[in-house]
Amino acid sequence: MILPFDLIIQIFVVICAVAAITVKDLLSAVMILGAYSFFMCLMWAQMGAVDVAFTEASVSAGIGTILCIAAIMKTTRRTKD
Amino acid sequence: MIFRKDDIIVNTISRILIPFIQLYALYVIMHGHYSPGGGFQGGVILGASMVLLLLTRGYDEAKYKFPEQIATLFSSVGVLIYAGIGLLCLFVLGNFLDYGKLAALLNVTPSHARSLGILGVEIGVGFAVMSVMYSIFLDISTGGVLPEDEEE
Structure with missing residues (x-):
């Protein structure tokens, strides 16, 4: 474990997590969630869990983001009521 | 519904990138038993x-490349490969998914049969x-x- 690297990644993870729930636009929230997944992936990799990091990168950052975008394509920009 | 947009950058990048993504996914599946990765991760990348x-x-x-009917068929075929290898081990008097017993069928050593068995399961997954x-x-x-459901 490399402490400075770990701290930097941790700060980015927290920033991305807070930003994803505070931002108003849904598409931006999904993109920030994808960035969060990549930082989590880096964190798993530097902790030595390469298999978990691989799964996080492919499932959460790859397919999960795409599925969320597909769901957002079904919504409209303004609410109807 | 997704329609094609005639954007030259998007079309060219996707045409160049898709074969390499698929090649990498096959690499992840084939090397799943001795390196990180495996059937699930490789399948996700292929998907x-x-x-x-x-x-x-x-x-x-x-x-025309991958219709929905084929996707439904493949999802069943994958489970069939997984369960079929498991049941094949039952037929040669082993436990379920006990690949070492497949050595007699494949005519190799038991350790090699285990390697081949887990590879077959990962291809199914x-x-x-x-x-x-x-x-x-x-x-x-x-x-x-x-769209074809709406026409009927």
């Missing part, structure tokens, strides 16, 4: 390449995961109603 094809070309073109990911994306993006 992501199919989803990229669907996103950039639209379902009207993607249905990869098939199932790829087609299920594609089906989930297709169902979410179209709302469960495909």
